[in-house]
Amino acid sequence: MNSELVIDVRGLSKRFGSLVAVDGVSLKVRKGEVFGFLGPNGSGKTTTIRMICGLLVPNAGAGQVLGQDVLSGSSGIKRRVGYMTQHFSLYNDLTVEENLRFVARMYSMTAANQQASRVIEELGLQDRRRQLAGTLSGGWKQRLALGACTMHRVQIGLPQ
Ligand SMILES: Nc1ncnc2c1ncn2[C@@H]1O[C@H](COP(=O)(O)OP(=O)(O)OP(=O)(O)O)[C@@H](O)[C@H]1O
Numbered sequence: 001m002n003s004e005l006v007i008d009v010r011g012l013s014k015r016f017g018s019l020v021a022v023d024g025v026s027l028k029v030r031k032g033e034v035f036g037f038l039g040p041n042g043s044g045k046t047t048t049i050r051m052i053c054g055l056l057v058p059n060a061g062a063g064q065v066l067g068q069d070v071l072s073g074s075s076g077i078k079r080r081v082g083y084m085t086q087h088f089s090l091y092n093d094l095t096v097e098e099n100l101r102f103v104a105r106m107y108s109m110t111a112a113n114q115q116a117s118r119v120i121e122e123l124g125l126q127d128r129r130r131q132l133a134g135t136l137s138g139g140w141k142q143r144l145a146l147g148a149c150t151m152h153r154v155q156i157g158l159p160q
């Protein structure tokens with residue numbers, strides 16, 4: 001087994017005002033490993049993942065994700081991580097294809113339109129290409145969101 005650590009964080013903590021949402025979480029994840037993260041509602045899973053992704057600055061703790069420092073390397077982390085948010089965060093009033101083209105441009109991908117077409121093929125979204133995202137069923141929205149958050153060939157995928 002490849003022993004390279006892709007996530008190595010220690011003592012991550014996050015407060016929102018007086019609420020301690022995450023209190024000293026440490027974890028190590030190796031390359032190729034599927035790491036499950038379970039806990040009751042409101043126990044701080046999403047907050048922890050947002051810190052690991054570089055989307056939220058911890059109040060305490062340290063560590064590296066893909067070799068980048070979680071405190072100072074957030075832009076490098078975001079470029080290499082696919083984060084599928086808990087709530088649908090694409091545009092309801094854009095079509096499937098328009099959303100994917102937009103995301104490709106956000107990642108400054110070359111040949112953005114072709115990249116969007118590739119994801120549409122890979123995820124079987126061909127028949128819904130021109131459908132407004134807001135009118136998709138829940139499962140198809142999830143599939144679109146998965147395509148959008150992995151289209152930049154991510155090295156770590158983080159659901160919710
Ligand atoms: N931006 C925020 N501002 C204030 N409080 C927040 C914020 N985000 C999360 N919280 C609070 O932090 C705590 C942890 O929330 P979090 O969303 O991380 O939990 P979770 O484990 O992902 O829950 P769930 O299983 O319901 O998704 C909760 O008490 C929540 O209300």
Ligand SMILES: [Mg+2]
Pocket residue numbers: 045046047086160
């Ligand atoms: Mg959550």
